[in-house]
Amino acid sequence: MKRPVFRCSVCGAEKNVDTQQYCCTCGGAFDLCFEPPAFDRALIDSSEWSLFRYRAFLPLWDESWRGVSLGEGMTPVRALDGDTLVKLDYAMPTLSFKDRGAALVISLCKSLGVSRVLQDSSGNAGNSVAAYAARAGIQCEIFVPRGTSPGKIDMIAAHGAQVQVFDGTRDETAEACRSKARRGEAYYASHVFNPFFYQGTKTYVYEVFEQLGALPDNLFIPVGNGTLYLGVHLALDELQKAGLLPRRPTVWAVQSERCAPLLQAFEQGLDAPEQVPVQPTMAEGIAIGKPVRGGQILRLARQHGDCFAAISEEDILPARAELARKGYFVEHTTAAVYAAYLAARRRGLVKGTSLLSLCGAGLKSQGKEH
Numbered sequence: 001m002k003r004p005v006f007r008c009s010v011c012g013a014e015k016n017v018d019t020q021q022y023c024c025t026c027g028g029a030f031d032l033c034f035e036p037p038a039f040d041r042a043l044i045d046s047s048e049w050s051l052f053r054y055r056a057f058l059p060l061w062d063e064s065w066r067g068v069s070l071g072e073g074m075t076p077v078r079a080l081d082g083d084t085l086v087k088l089d090y091a092m093p094t095l096s097f098k099d100r101g102a103a104l105v106i107s108l109c110k111s112l113g114v115s116r117v118l119q120d121s122s123g124n125a126g127n128s129v130a131a132y133a134a135r136a137g138i139q140c141e142i143f144v145p146r147g148t149s150p151g152k153i154d155m156i157a158a159h160g161a162q163v164q165v166f167d168g169t170r171d172e173t174a175e176a177c178r179s180k181a182r183r184g185e186a187y188y189a190s191h192v193f194n195p196f197f198y199q200g201t202k203t204y205v206y207e208v209f210e211q212l213g214a215l216p217d218n219l220f221i222p223v224g225n226g227t228l229y230l231g232v233h234l235a236l237d238e239l240q241k242a243g244l245l246p247r248r249p250t251v252w253a254v255q256s257e258r259c260a261p262l263l264q265a266f267e268q269g270l271d272a273p274e275q276v277p278v279q280p281t282m283a284e285g286i287a288i289g290k291p292v293r294g295g296q297i298l299r300l301a302r303q304h305g306d307c308f309a310a311i312s313e314e315d316i317l318p319a320r321a322e323l324a325r326k327g328y329f330v331e332h333t334t335a336a337v338y339a340a341y342l343a344a345r346r347r348g349l350v351k352g353t354s355l356l357s358l359c360g361a362g363l364k365s366q367g368k369e370h
């Protein structure tokens with residue numbers, strides 16, 4: 001396969017994928033110019049028990065992934081009750097869905113001969129990048145904001161990464177990390193800026209399609225920076241193009257009432273989200289005051305008739321307890337997805353079957369009440 005190129009989502013400028021620049025000179029985030037073959041079950045490598053079974057549809061031009069994969073993906077889908085399905089995306093090597101994207105970004109780093117990576121995160125993406133970098137023999141430094149769950153910090157350090165606990169908000173932490181990346185001190189293995197991450201998260205939909213033979217009517221997705229959301233839309237585009245989707249599922253983007261820049265921009269008809277103050281929330285994974293790819297998310301949401309839902313803080317713990325009583329002990333951010341689903345269903349807004357992403361494991365978040 002020929003190497004794809006990066007294309008700026010704002011001005012259209014192109015760059016080779018081996019650039020050290022994490023975004024375009026104009027500040028725009030890069031997309032990937034990559035057109036996989038039409039999705040076809042016959043091209044799935046069913047002997048490979050990781051998301052790399054879909055490598056015919058992934059931007060890989062060498063075998064680097066073999067030294068990077070930790071056996072991510074292939075997470076079960078199960079019925080919770082009648083019309084409600086869950087996908088156990090916390091059943092991953094580092095216990096969150098971020099492994100999908102990290103596996104692809106670190107495979108890229110390995111292909112490019114990168115020796116040191118930097119990353120910022122609310123915990124889980126950093127955890128993932130640290131684990132995959134460790135596996136690939138790449139040095140790693142992770143910035144997390146003060147207040148991040150200690151369990152996540154311990155896991156990052158256990159993988160041999162340097163952890164910088166930054167005394168600031170999630171957004172300020174990201175900026176501190178990016179300024180270090182701009183100084184050229186290491187490759188910025190960002191789950192938000194690097195478009196390879198979305199090539200990993202798109203496998204969420206491939207798997208559901210392979211597991212169920214079709215897609216459910218509704219997909220409930222947590223959205224902070226939208227890495228799962230954007231990957232889901234990439235895959236839906238591909239399946240639709242291949243003529244495999246009689247009807248595109250409705251995507252429900254779940255935010256917290258305490259930090260809902262996308263929902264607000266959507267309702268106000270804005271092209272891009274405005275920075276909102278982040279009030280503390282137990283749903284730490286989706287507490288992003290200004291999502292970098294917010295404009296892209298809003299465009300997709302309008303184009304496809306997605307729904308936004310904001311959960312209230314009081315609904316998180318009851319939803320988490322209810323899921324635990326059904327056997328699934330999840331992160332508070334995941335409980336937020338369930339809470340959003342229950343609220344939408346109570347209001348009669350959900351038609352047909354729904355699939356909920358169980359995106360993070362319960363033992364990882366302490367979920368301090370604020």
Ligand SMILES: Cc1ncc(COP(=O)(O)O)c(C=O)c1O
Nearest residue numbers: 124222223224225226227285360
């Ligand atoms: C468990 C969990 N769910 C959801 C999210 C939100 O992901 P994103 O910011 O890519 O939308 C995160 C992000 O860290 C997370 O850790």
Ligand SMILES: [Zn+2]
Nearest residue numbers: 008011024026
């Ligand atoms: Zn640009």
